[in-house]
Amino acid sequence: MRLYQLGKLGGPDALQLKEAEVPLPGRGEVAVRIRACALNHRDLNIISGNYTSVALKPGAIPLSDGAGEVAAVGAEVTRWKVGDRVAPIFVQRWLGGTLLPEYMPSALGGPSDGVLAEQIVLSEEGLVRIPSHMSFEQASTLPCAAVTAWHAALVKGQLQPGQTVVTLGTGGVSLFAAQLALLTGAQVIATTGSDAKIERLRGFGVSEVVNYRTTPEWDARVRELTAGRGADLVVEVGGPGSLARSIGALRYGGHVSVVGNLAGKSTLDPAVLFAKRASMCGIQVGSRDMFEAMNRALEVARLEPVIDRVFDFAEARAAYEYLASGKHFGKVVIRVP
Ligand SMILES: NC(=O)c1ccc[n+]([C@@H]2O[C@H](COP(=O)([O-])OP(=O)(O)OC[C@H]3O[C@@H](n4cnc5c(N)ncnc54)[C@H](OP(=O)(O)O)[C@@H]3O)[C@@H](O)[C@H]2O)c1
Numbered sequence: 001m002r003l004y005q006l007g008k009l010g011g012p013d014a015l016q017l018k019e020a021e022v023p024l025p026g027r028g029e030v031a032v033r034i035r036a037c038a039l040n041h042r043d044l045n046i047i048s049g050n051y052t053s054v055a056l057k058p059g060a061i062p063l064s065d066g067a068g069e070v071a072a073v074g075a076e077v078t079r080w081k082v083g084d085r086v087a088p089i090f091v092q093r094w095l096g097g098t099l100l101p102e103y104m105p106s107a108l109g110g111p112s113d114g115v116l117a118e119q120i121v122l123s124e125e126g127l128v129r130i131p132s133h134m135s136f137e138q139a140s141t142l143p144c145a146a147v148t149a150w151h152a153a154l155v156k157g158q159l160q161p162g163q164t165v166v167t168l169g170t171g172g173v174s175l176f177a178a179q180l181a182l183l184t185g186a187q188v189i190a191t192t193g194s195d196a197k198i199e200r201l202r203g204f205g206v207s208e209v210v211n212y213r214t215t216p217e218w219d220a221r222v223r224e225l226t227a228g229r230g231a232d233l234v235v236e237v238g239g240p241g242s243l244a245r246s247i248g249a250l251r252y253g254g255h256v257s258v259v260g261n262l263a264g265k266s267t268l269d270p271a272v273l274f275a276k277r278a279s280m281c282g283i284q285v286g287s288r289d290m291f292e293a294m295n296r297a298l299e300v301a302r303l304e305p306v307i308d309r310v311f312d313f314a315e316a317r318a319a320y321e322y323l324a325s326g327k328h329f330g331k332v333v334i335r336v337p
Contacts, residue, residue: 003117004316005059006110009049012317015062015116023121025074030124032086034068035136036310037115037334039323040144040172041260046110047320054104054111064090064108066115067130067139068336077124085130088115089288090143092126096289108143116316118336128291131299141305141331142295145172146180147286150294152235152257153177154184156281161185163232166222166249168212168242170197173259175306175330177235178206180294183301186232189225191218200329204306212242219248230254230276238263247272247280256280306330313337 007016025031043063045051070084080086091099092106106126108114130139152173153159159180164187167174178188182205190201191212198209208225210218223230230251236243241264246256258280273280286294297303308328311319313336323332 001118002313003061006047006056006062007059009047011048012320014047015316015320017314017316020117022119025072025077025121027075028077028124029074029121030070030077030080030086030127031072031119031121032066032068032088032127033071033119034066034115034117034336036068036140036336037063037066038141038145038172039063039319039332039334040065041262041323042144043109044320044324051110054107056110057112060110061113061115061117061120062109063114063116063334064088064110065140065143065145066120066336067134067136067142069136071119073124079124080127085132085136085139086127087130087139087143087291088120088122089126089128089291090147090285091287092123094287095125096287099284099287116334118313125288128288128295131295131303133299133302134305137307137310137333137335138305140333141172141307142298143291144285145331146176146298146305147291147294148173148259148283149176149180149235150297151286151290152259152283153180153233155286155290156257156283157233157235157255159184159186159233163187164189164226166191166231166234166246168235168237168246169193169262170201170329171237171262172331173237174235179204179303179306180297182206183297183303189222189231197329217245219245222249226251233257235259240264240266240268244268244272247276247278250276250278252276252278254278257283259283307333309333310335 093103237260239261
């Protein structure tokens with residue numbers, strides 16, 4: 001079978017296409033025939049050598065996100081049978097409860113082997129059933145981006161019908177956060193740096209869109225759009241460079257779920273958080289319990305992930321380059337033949 005491995009880090013050339021023996025499951029393990037994989041911003045950081053939060057396994061199979069079907073089960077496996085449609089969980093050891101730092105080396109696609117391969121083997125505990133209405137390509141987008149958005153908006157953000165959430169940009173996490181918020185009956189104010197993406201955001205129900213490049217004081221615009229009250233929640237993917245504005249956009253007692261660090265240097269004065277009696281927390285993707293709860297909601301709502309473009313397996317480098325270009329709206333997917 002074919003798989004990719006991480007070679008010398010520094011850009012898309014780090015992706016090495018290799019031939020390997022088809023892996024077979026041991027006791028308590030499941031072999032998954034991967035049908036599609038999806039990229040996240042983190043995967044760009046990994047191949048460029050800028051991912052420092054957890055040590056990488058040398059020669060790891062890249063990408064955390066994928067979906068496929070169970071091809072074989074090892075001895076004593078009880079959760080799965082051949083043919084089941086599944087996706088891996090991002091941190092393989094985080095099934096529920098509180099995340100512990102010692103779970104992090106089990107994160108897929110760098111710290112541990114990921115999914116950019118025709119077949120992989122995982123513990124039977126490290127998988128969830130994918131929503132029945134989704135194709136493998138759609139389901140491949142869920143493990144990191146969608147679970148992160150669920151955790152940030154609904155678990156830690158506690159978003160309620162009628163509340164207002166701000167999402168930043170039109171990447172994977174932000175579009176899932178917008179879609180989940182709309183499902184919940186919340187109002188979404190989205191930002192984007194691209195006028196061309198404004199109509200696409202409106203197209204799926206986002207009522208207000210602010211261009212953060214042409215309106216750098218977008219926090220003031222959010223307050224205006226909420227009649228001076230401010231937003232209940234910001235799902236923060238900008239990080240150091242946008243956090244001060246995210247807090248500026250909040251209502252008194254609002255919350256910021258800090259997910260990413262796409263933008264610049266910090267200008268944050270912690271006093272602004274206190275002045276608003278606001279809360280802030282860091283998000284790490286989510287547990288298996290969260291993924292399963294989210295999938296039930298996605299299935300009831302028949303939610304369709306937003307896929308921008310699908311690449312062939314042999315074009316993995318081009319898929320990474322496309323994500324790096326920032327032209328995408330939603331997810332970039334790789335089809336596995
Ligand atoms: N903590 C976690 O567990 C976790 C999980 C997932 C992701 N993340 C992090 O969250 C961030 C987003 O990840 P992703 O995979 O959703 O990214 P992505 O799909 O690559 O999307 C990035 C998008 O963000 C927007 N953007 C770029 N620069 C920006 C800026 N300066 N301010 C505001 N928006 C900007 C752009 O949208 P427009 O063109 O519309 O402006 C861009 O397309 C990354 O930092 C990633 O590492 C963290």
